[in-house]
Amino acid sequence: MRVPRRLYIALTLLFGIQICFWLFQSSRQMSVHPIETLMSDAQSKHGSWLNQTAPSKTVEDAAKEYRRRYRRDPPPRFKAWYDYAKLQNSLIIDDFDSLNEEIAPFWSLSPGDIRLRTWESVSNPWNFIGGIQIRKGKLSITPHVPPTHMWMMQAIVEMIEHFARWLPDMDLAFNLNDEPRSAVRFREMQGRLGIGHNPWQLPTSESGDFQPDRLWIPVPGEPIEDSRYSEGSFHDSFHRYGSVSCPRDSRARTERHWNLRESCAHCVAEHSLGQFVRDWSYAADPCHQPDLADNFGLHLSPASFKDTNELMPVFSQSKAHGYSDILYPSPWNYVDKSVYAPTKDEPDFPFRDKVSTLFWRGTTTEGMTTGDGAWKGMARQRLAHMFNNATDADKPLILLPTSSADPKNPDAPQVYNYQSLSPSTLHAHLSTSIALVDRIERCAGPDCRIQYAEFRPDTTPPLSFQSHWRYKYLFDLDGAGFSGRFLPFLQSNSLPFKASLMREWWDPRVTAWKHFVPVDFRLTETWSLLAYFAGWRKDVKRDAWLMRPHEREAERIATEGREWAAKVLRKEDMEVYFFRLL
Ligand SMILES: *[C@@H]1O[C@H](CO)[C@@H](O)[C@H](O)[C@H]1NC(C)=O
Ligand SMILES: *[C@@H]1O[C@H](CO)[C@@H](O)[C@H](O)[C@H]1NC(C)=O
Numbered sequence: 054m055r056v057p058r059r060l061y062i063a064l065t066l067l068f069g070i071q072i073c074f075w076l077f078q079s080s081r082q083m084s085v086h087p088i089e090t091l092m093s094d095a096q097s098k099h100g101s102w103l104n105q106t107a108p109s110k111t112v113e114d115a116a117k118e119y120r121r122r123y124r125r126d127p128p129p130r131f132k133a134w135y136d137y138a139k140l141q142n143s144l145i146i147d148d149f150d151s152l153n154e155e156i157a158p159f160w161s162l163s164p165g166d167i168r169l170r171t172w173e174s175v176s177n178p179w180n181f182i183g184g185i186q187i188r189k190g191k192l193s194i195t196p197h198v199p200p201t202h203m204w205m206m207q208a209i210v211e212m213i214e215h216f217a218r219w220l221p222d223m224d225l226a227f228n229l230n231d232e233p234r235s236a237v238r239f240r241e242m243q244g245r246l247g248i249g250h251n252p253w254q255l256p257t258s259e260s261g262d263f264q265p266d267r268l269w270i271p272v273p274g275e276p277i278e279d280s281r282y283s284e285g286s287f288h289d290s291f292h293r294y295g296s297v298s299c300p301r302d303s304r305a306r307t308e309r310h311w312n313l314r315e316s317c318a319h320c321v322a323e324h325s326l327g328q329f330v331r332d333w334s335y336a337a338d339p340c341h342q343p344d345l346a347d348n349f350g351l352h353l354s355p356a357s358f359k360d361t362n363e364l365m366p367v368f369s370q371s372k373a374h375g376y377s378d379i380l381y382p383s384p385w386n387y388v389d390k391s392v393y394a395p396t397k398d399e400p401d402f403p404f405r406d407k408v409s410t411l412f413w414r415g416t417t418t419e420g421m422t423t424g425d426g427a428w429k430g431m432a433r434q435r436l437a438h439m440f441n442n443a444t445d446a447d448k449p450l451i452l453l454p455t456s457s458a459d460p461k462n463p464d465a466p467q468v469y470n471y472q473s474l475s476p477s478t479l480h481a482h483l484s485t486s487i488a489l490v491d492r493i494e495r496c497a498g499p500d501c502r503i504q505y506a507e508f509r510p511d512t513t514p515p516l517s518f519q520s521h522w523r524y525k526y527l528f529d530l531d532g533a534g535f536s537g538r539f540l541p542f543l544q545s546n547s548l549p550f551k552a553s554l555m556r557e558w559w560d561p562r563v564t565a566w567k568h569f570v571p572v573d574f575r576l577t578e579t580w581s582l583l584a585y586f587a588g589w590r591k592d593v594k595r596d597a598w599l600m601r602p603h604e605r606e607a608e609r610i611a612t613e614g615r616e617w618a619a620k621v622l623r624k625e626d627m628e629v630y631f632f633r634l635l
Pocket of ligand 1 (some may be wrong): 099100101104592
């Protein structure tokens with residue numbers, strides 16, 4: 054399976070992905086721009102999400118709501134969590150559905166088995182998993198954590214120390230890699246969820262507190278050598294891990310998308326409205342998207358990948374759909390590794406005073422390309438190619454009005470249809486600054502040289518993180534794992550455009566098209582998005598609009614994202630989430 058697929062990558066130029074023309078040609082002309090529909094849907098979606106999360110006012114109500122949602126009693130010391138959440142002014146008290154779905158399969162393991170799997174994970178340094186032990190409210194880091202990742206373990210300790218005194222003794226295993234670790238096959242997962250489905254029957258402690266006596270196996274000073282994880286770095290992983298959680302008759306398990314020159318139109322259509330992402334969560338689901346195998350570093354050729362198909366209680370900062378890792382708030386964000394901190398020299402102006410440019414900088418660290426051209430499928434390289442090196446033979450589709458906006462009535466409805474335009478025309482109308490910087494990393498053989506010639510990363514001067522705030526539109530893209538920049542982007546006055554298959558702890562709280570602009574992972578609609586928000590001139594030399602800029606709408610999303618992040622994505626919210634999880 055691996056050889057022919059790789060051969061295809063070598064033979065085919067993935068660049069210039071073109072959505073099948075027929076898909077859009079066959080759609081009628083539209084009198085409402087799909088983005089308007091999607092923005093208005095997002096308002097009601099967020100409204101109904103908020104309604105169902107309207108916080109309980111007392112711990113008794115919160116416990117009642119817990120039983121209603123999760124069909125079991127809340128854990129012992131629930132009141133301590135509730136009081137902590139209230140003290141931190143957490144807006145979210147009741148809705149932890151995604152957290153619960155994530156831990157549901159672990160009810161199928163006995164407590165002793167969970168302890169054993171944790172012990173195994175942290176006792177072999179090859180696994181690249183760090184351990185934290187909690188005994189009588191005191192935390193310690195297990196031996197064998199590599200010095201490069203001590204900052205991460207220390208940040209986790211810092212986060213947990215806020216509430217450690219209320220936790221029972223426990224051992225925890227933290228993934229030190231960016232890539233997720235455990236992907237359980239569909240059928241096994243169904244079985245596990247079946248075992249855990251009636252938690253009312255779980256034994257509860259007589260005293261109403263955690264059971265005091267647990268059997269701990271000390272982490273050995275001399276590391277163990279066995280491991281349930283296997284080495285998968287530099288290999289394709291979609292069919293062994295990324296899609297195994299999908300039903301056996303799903304497209305991801307039954308189809309191969311061989312024609313890498315064209316985007317998989319039926320894959321996109323399922324979660325989109327025209328070119329635009331309709332369902333952000335579904336858009337990351339691999340099961341209807343066999344083409345994701347060749348579109349993302351994690352699936353194509355991850356740089357660090359030690360994985361298993363067994364269910365492992367391992368905590369990760371982010372994961373692709375289909376992995377069973379337990380998400381916890383990112384230490385990267387908790388200790389401000391990328392921070393929103395504008396300065397006098399690099400201020401964050403109001404949206405309308407920023408430069409109307411789509412901006413992205415990054416390095417080639419999404420995956421490891423070993424000489425077979427796997428980099429051509431990686432999202433970061435696709436993005437840089439699309440905006441800098443696409444030739445006029447590639448003609449991206451862009452959604453534009455068929456006739457000019459009425460200058461007297463710029464809000465009057467217009468008729469739109471998809472048109473195919475050359476990159477030079479697109480660049481003449483829209484401003485972008487997208488570049489791979491520094492040097493070509495994670496490559497071997499000819500892939501280093503070819504990428505260097507293509508991207509010339511040394512020609513773009515380095516920049517400070519705070520200089521992002523000059524631009525109205527900030528592109529955000531996964532790397533080897535999640536993008537650590539997204540939170541600062543959200544906190545700024547700029548508008549993030551986000552393309553991502555990785556999901557983090559906060560995913561259900563943030564609404565696409567209300568708090569940020571979602572982008573399909575194939576990136577095909579990026580020009581249309583920019584044209585909608587930044588506007589499109591009839592003629593680049595004259596000041597008449599074919600489509601007026603929708604800057605009010607852009608500013609509204611930027612502002613709502615910023616305000617919402619200040620309410621539900623604070624460090625306090627990370628602590629409240631983590632406390633609840635543990
Ligand atoms: C939220 O609930 C309020 C009061 O029950 C209701 O008036 C409102 O329409 C609801 N909003 C949504 C979006 O469901
Ligand atoms: C691709 O674009 C970059 C940036 O504009 C340029 O430096 C490079 O020479 C281009 N490469 C090719 C092969 O055209």
